[in-house]
Amino acid sequence: MAQLSQSTAARGGLTSLPERIILADGWTRRLVAFTAGAVGALALPPFDFAPAMVAPLTTAVWLLDGAAGRGAGLRGGAFLSAAGAGWWLGFGYFLAGLWWLGAAMLVEADQFAWALPLAVLGLPAALALFPALGFVLARALWSSGSLRIFALAAGLGAAEWLRGHMLTGFPWNDFGMALAQAGPLGQGAALIGLHGLDLAAILIFAAPATIVDRGPGERFLSNGAARTAAALLVALTAYGTLRLAAHPTEYVDGVKLRLMQPNLPQDAKFRPDNGPQILHDYLGLSDRATAPDRTGIADVTHLIWPESAFPYILSREPQALSAIARALQGKILITGAARVEGDGDGRRGKIFNSIEVLQGARLLAFYDKAHLVPFGEYLPLEGLLRPLGVSHLVPGIWDQGQGPRALVAPGLPRIAPLICYEAIFSGEAAPIDKDGKRPELLLNLTNDGWFGRTPGPYQHFAQARLRAIEEGLPLVRVANTGISAIIDGYGRVLESLPLGEKGVVDGRLPTAAAETFFARLGGFVFPILLALILALAARGWWRG
Known part of the structure; x- marks a missing residue:
């Protein structure tokens, strides 16, 4: 002693x-x-x-x-x-x-x-x-x-x-x-x-x-x-x-981002009967004028919506897809959405928590969440626990995606997609593809609306920001209730919208920093x- x-x-x-x-x-x-x-x-x-x-x-x-x-x-x-x-x-x-x-x-x-x-x-x-x-x-x-x-x-x-x-x-x-x-x-x-x-x-x-x-x-x-x-x-x-x-922020030419933060209460978010009104509000908010050079969707190149943005399967709602195509006028939409394979009923098909890239009514690319939240998005040891009466703790059970991979969207650098919880894992945020290429952008779509105005969303934001510093990559983060932000590869918050506010974030896309020591040695x-x-x-x- x-x-x-x-x-x-x-x-x-x-x-x-x-x-x-x-x-x-x-x-x-x-x-x-x-x-x-x-x-x-x-x-x-x-x-x-x-x-x-x-x-x-x-x-x-x-x-x-x-x-x-x-x-x-x-x-x-x-x-x-x-x-x-x-x-x-x-x-x-x-x-x-x-x-x-x-x-x-x-x-x-x-x-x-x-x-x-x-x-x-x-x-x-x-x-x-x-x-x-x-x-x-x-x-x-x-x-x-x-x-x-x-x-x-x-x-x-x-x-x-x-x-x-x-x-x-x-x-x-x-x-x-x-x-x-x-x-x-x-x-x-x-x-x-x-x-x-x-x-x-x-x-x-x-x-x-x-x-x-x-x-x-x-x-x-x-x-x-x-x-x-x-x-x-x-x-x-x-x-x-x-x-x-020594490293001031530099930007990618020709990219004008708009991040939409709807601040939709979680208890209303998953009611299918609210779907038409929710989409109407999304489109109206996305077209809001914020500056002389940002009079609406026409003045941005990429519009980004948060995780699980719809209380329905977007790909199975042709009216919703048509409304989006009319409003976006050919601009790229990146949004969180549920994606199904087969009938998506959990028995003969699969349902994924996904990011989808749309142009008009066409699905150009998607990413399915691979790192699911235990007891929240899946039930570990389900065959053993479910007969004992143990179930998941919040609504929604998802199938697991095939693993980390790049997401490609027209006009943007190669994207490392991170859905919600996936942003907290050090060393896993920017996987190298089979072709040996690193991503140049971290994209984190999340919905922290489950946790209201508590420390949780602030803690989640801080961890996502740290991934940008670790990897030397810019981070675009879009959250339903906040905090939404554009962050450069040094962790500097360039544009943001606070927790609990409804609105949009407009900004340019920072370039990637030089590959960090941590990114090289992992x-x-x-x-x-x-x-x-x-x-x-x-x-x-x-x-x-």
């Missing part, structure tokens, strides 16, 4: 807090862990108060210091204590950061209100198993010196990577998102991606815990971990500042960084 010096302990104040956390037991220890985790959620959108992440990560160091004195061996008290502390900290963090998922259960409350406890409490409880595992891994390499924060980074960082990949993955609100939203620090994603930012965030925000270990004259200069964290913070800030300053970046951090943690463990 790391020891506080008598001189610092005697002064009380801040230095007494670590001792109290280290020595805490029972429900006091659990409450400390839970509260620290919940405070960390303030580092996430829409609050974006990055220093709040100090609370869970410095507390994690002291909780593990306490666990180090509670027995030995894999079955001993030390590992059980570490796992328990990690679970309670994770439960507080995910509960405070994901409570808004319950809003989706209330859209059709008569059918899905029963699932509210599962969404609000059950999912955070399950996700907290990953920090619990991370604490156990960290405890295995724990030491008494400042290098123990590398053990924490290795354990929690590996657990975050697993959370993003196991059982199709759920990399939502990673610890690295605290840096992703912190000005130029987010540019580090172009080098190391989201999971690299996880490691950096853990080191930076846990480092203050090591400063109280030493006397006044040696708190920083002789603290290798604190100096490393400070250097990392300075390096990320300098890199991000220089990258943004999956190799995180293992290399993790191996380096493990080596430093092992050094601390060896030294005792």
Whole structure:
């Protein structure tokens, strides 16, 4: 267990807090862990108060210091204590950061209100198993010196990577998102991606815990971990500042985009009898004059509508297709829509959550969503769970598309289509086609109307924006209720419409930036960084 010096302990104040956390037991220890985790959620959108992440990560160091004195061996008290502390900290963090998922259960409350406890409490409880595992891994390499924060980074960082990949993955609100939203620090994603930012965030925000270990004259200069964290913070800030300053936004010639944000309430969106009125409103909004050079559809080249834009199968509604063809006057429409193969009844046919490219009444291209939301868009282990009475948690079950692939639309660069949830997966946003070509544009159509005016849409937007930085590609994002935006390959928001507003976003299309280091190396970046951090943690463990 790391020891506080008598001189610092005697002064009380801040230095007494670590001792109290280290020595805490029972429900006091659990409450400390839970509260620290919940405070960390303030580092996430829409609050974006990055220093709040100090609370869970410095507390994690002291909780593990306490666990180090509670027995030995894999079955001993030390590992059980570490796992328990990690679970309670994770439960507080995910509960405070994901409570808004319950809003989706209330859209059709008569059918899905029963699932509210599962969404609000059950999912955070399950996700907290990953920090619990991370604490156990960290405890295995724990030491008494400042290098123990590398053990924490290795354990929690590996657990975050697993959370993003196991059982199709759920990399939502990673610890690295605290840096992703912190000005130029987010540019580090172009080098190391989201999971690299996880490691950096853990080191930076846990480092203050090591400063109280030493006397006044040696708190920083002789603290290798604190100096490393400070250097990392300075390096990320300098890199991000220089990258943004050196690369002003440039644009694709001849492309004028219009993004339509209808702000349609979710409870009305899937009523087929509202279909004609919904389409009428879409077309009217899309033709709205916004400037002397944007008097309506005639002054744009590409019109883009959000995910699942229609409460019916558009391809089976000839009247709707005719109305669109008349209104668009030959312009390209890219829209979310349900697409069917066969009869689309779920037994003899298939139904997909898709993006369709239309010119007139002709379907030019489509993309079917491949990465579906567990329990939302499909039921995992359906043959086992459905007989037990377990079903999906929100309306709508979709078939899985054939996988990530480019979408081609006349007049636009090669598109990497991302439907809703697909935008949260680091390293998967811009797949290379069989012909070896990378996309030059990220297109994210989404419908966050399920979650109302909660933190959820802000968090989703931040993660999609991070994909632009990672890949060096512009992002066009169109959301039913917001946030819709045009973002360049450096993550700069050029044009946007806030959450909960009805309107259109007009803008030019930014060009792609140079291929980033992360885009070139992809999956190799995180293992290399993790191996380096493990080596430093092992050094601390060896030294005792």
